[in-house]
Amino acid sequence: MKYFIILLLGILLMQCRQRHNKTLPDTLPRDSTITRQNAYSELFLDSAGMEAFLREEVENDSTKIYIRNFYNSRNYSFAWFNKDGLTVQAEGFWNLYDQYIKNTNDSAVYYRNLHQAMNRLMYEDSLYETPADVLANTELRLTRHFLYYVKAVYGPKANPEVMRWHIPKRKLNARVLLDSFISLQKQEWKPLSERFYQLRNAVIKYRRIQEKGGWMIIAPPTEKIRKGNRNKLIPALKKRLSAIDAYSPSDTTDLYNDSLLTAIKMLQQQFGLPPSNHIDAALIKELNVPVEERLKQMLINLERMKWMPPQPENCITVNIPEYRLRVYENGNEVLGMNVVVGKTANRTVIFSDELEFIVFSPYWNIPRSIIRREIYPAMNRSTSYLQRNNMEVIGYYSDSLPIVRQRPGWGNALGDVKFIFPNSYNIYFHDTPAKALFGRHKRAFSHGCIRLQQPFELAKYLLRNNPDWPEKAIRKAMNSGTEKWVRISRPLPVFITYFTSWADDRGMVYFTEDIYGHDKKLEEHLFE
Template sequence: SYKKLKDQLGNYLTIAKNGGWPQINAIKKPLKKGTTSPDIALIKKRLMITGDLSGNDTSQVFNDTLVTAVKNFQARHGFSETGSISDSLIKEMNVPVTKRLEQLLMNMDRMRWLANNPSGNLIVVNIPEFVLHVYEGKQKAFDIDVVVGKEGHNTMMFNGDLNQVVFSPYWNVPPSIVAKEILPAIEKNPNYLAKENMEITGNDDGLPVVRQKPGASNALGKVKFLFPNSFNIYFHDTPAKSLFEKDKRAYSHGCIRLKEPEKFANYVLRNQPEWTPEKISEAMNSGDEKYVKVKDPIPVVITYYTAWVDDNDRLNFREDIYGHDERLAEKMFINKP
């Protein structure tokens, strides 16, 4: 919430007044439990300043206490909680306090303009977090990991209402993808369409209209969820499950891929008794496209927060994957070049 972020701003102003935190040298190989190094003492000091490490242990030994502190720092910055220190984690620790203050101010500004959350159901996707949150009133029901648009194919920020579920969907390939990816692929391999379970259904301004048939290899997986918007963005399943193992998941052409689409379908249709878990599973695997109207459409908000306070009252930071912070900083802060 805005108030919690404002409280953290106060903490970080105090840290800045006290000179910030030490810069840590780059490392050639990851630091793990049991390692002894002068860098360890500096890392402990760094993590004490932001409250990740409690106590006053300044030894050069990578001990259990430091493992816990590193995991906390990793969780707050969107890394897998391994408890070991990589060079990319050092880079995150070395982001100066002035930069973090700017991040806090920019995200507080974003929060001020966000409309109040509806009192009922709400689906929120935070793009830099790569997570979809489902709320029932003020209570969080569950989270689902997502894949969002890669740079140049940004997932847009907007509000909509999830009002349809499509089982065993066709994928109507956007003209831009037909021109840039499908046509060159056909030139290289005349059997490309058959191999990808695709078909041409017509012609539009000299460009073939291509769709991919329902099935295991369909780019949308076994189900998609529609919330009408002018960006043609929707939620969908995916056959590319391995991407969910990554910490940073910006890989799509703009749509939002779900790690647990069946769980999500069961939730969206939970008030429609005819759609039992068995019936949903059957429809997902039928190979016949089927549209289902959602009885009570659910509001969807696509947001872009790179700093927020989570349910455990931990301050989180994330990478500015689309450069929105960078552009906003140029307008908000006078000393920017």
């Protein structure tokens, strides 16, 4: 029922993609098949009047063409009004816009004259007292304002590539949007992912907390507080938790009881802290981060969510600062595991690709940079280094640096299996002999590739429909000592992402450390 909203969104997003292109979009021909008998609205614009509006009130040439194309495709029939007044779509858009203004106080999209006109039309039923030229002007201003609104609210404010984000940006096609939107009945209009709206709702909630003065600072405990203890800090802690609806405001005692234990475990999940039954300084430190800083963190990640293309129902995702991999099937998480990612000096790249191969008992073809920095100096220090580490020289680079690989089997840095999604960054998933690292809270230790806590489980999942690869065959191949490549039947999309804040469908908000400093860089682009 919102045909033109979807069309306008598609037009705007095409505009965003072409903003660096000096070539203006083509002008569409006027669709003369639309008549007063079959038009969406009985009201029609005067083409000369529209051109005057574009000359006087629209500066950007591309925007002029997009508005002109929108009305050419409708043969100049109104989009926001019919003979009875505002259309359902107009009221829906205005309510959406009005709610956004109330929740964010974003003055960038506030247009006072249009706001006053719309309030009269919506609440005073003044359509029949409105002159035709004023009505036409309001129609065109609504169209222009919708374009500005969508660009401000749903469009990116920073260039992802400058932010080292190499996942292709979201691309929305007007025709695809129209097809998907026509199938909707009463669902809410959501041009971005559900994760975006979950986090945006959290932003609204935290802004209300900010408007009330934020939350109180809790003194850090001098020792761990355990269940059953009484402590003078606990009433303040309970009050703080009730501010974010994480605890009942009726309990103000100083006792660490079962209810508080449940809340503490939830908080540890939210902040990515190791699970425990006690209250310590690390937890209080996270709780004492000012609401203003949490809001910035959430807004930074809302920006990233605007960049994300639609996530397929079947895919693998890795969230680098969360140190977590998830496998989705039909939109549901079916496998999750901890991972080790690149250390600060060897950051894991943010990108997407498709997983195509499993390599059992792999060789490790050591990157040239690692040979230069680590392997070659070690070879010079000890003639037995290669033998002791199950390595061999298989050639030389043009500068006489040796080409070194590690044989399959004991001590191999890739463990017993690796998973290839071919890419120019030489990033892949793999097993590891250093299992103890998965027990660490912070797990940025690799040279850039992603080490898996449960590689066998991932291999078993990827080969689940292949009768040649039962569990026994997988284990045998992993321990054979002979490299074997297996192509999976259907390549699986992989997204290596970087989110330091997100929310779930319960309204629970999560925060992680900005391990690579990407938040700080994006903050400089988003906030003055």
